Amino acid sequence: xxxxxxxxxxxxxxxxxxxxxxxxxxxxxxxxxxxxxxxxxxxxxxxxxxxxxxxxxxxxxxxxxxxxxxxxxxxxxxxxxxxxxxxxxxxxxxxxxxxxxxxxxxxxxxxxxxxxxxxxxxxxxxxxxxxxxxxxxxxxx
Numbered sequence: 001x002x003x004x005x006x007x008x009x010x011x012x013x014x015x016x017x018x019x020x021x022x023x024x025x026x027x028x029x030x031x032x033x034x035x036x037x038x039x040x041x042x043x044x045x046x047x048x049x050x051x052x053x054x055x056x057x058x059x060x061x062x063x064x065x066x067x068x069x070x071x072x073x074x075x076x077x078x079x080x081x082x083x084x085x086x087x088x089x090x091x092x093x094x095x096x097x098x099x100x101x102x103x104x105x106x107x108x109x110x111x112x113x114x115x116x117x118x119x120x121x122x123x124x125x126x127x128x129x130x131x132x133x134x135x136x137x138x139x140x141x
Contacts, residue, residue, distance in 0.1 A: 030044075047066070
């Protein structure tokens with residue numbers, strides 16, 4: 001892939017993601033399923049923010065759809081964000097920390113789920129936008 005010129009005009013894609021953290025301090029990551037872009041790579045759960053939707057509302061919707069859990073906006077703590085230029089779009093992804101949710105996490109849309117210690121996140125191949133977030137989680141959790 002050729003380098004992307006950061007000054008070139010491009011569309012912005014807003015995606016919200018969450019780092020669910022369990023009582024043992026492990027972070028949930030999800031493996032992208034076959035048939036989707038970046039299949040097989042591990043990511044933080046979340047999804048595209050729809051027009052007129054806030055990142056928090058997006059996460060409440062996506063975590064219900066993808067993991068079967070109910071989340072309150074007040075439990076989503078803004079943490080850090082990723083900004084990554086892909087070939088045809090620029091992805092902006094706020095990452096929220098989430099320590100409280102209702103229901104049991106279950107795999108509904110991903111190929112696999114894993115609860116991982118922050119220091120071990122680097123052992124899982126991730127999309128270019130997600131990978132830099134691992135250092136923040138390792139250093140601050």
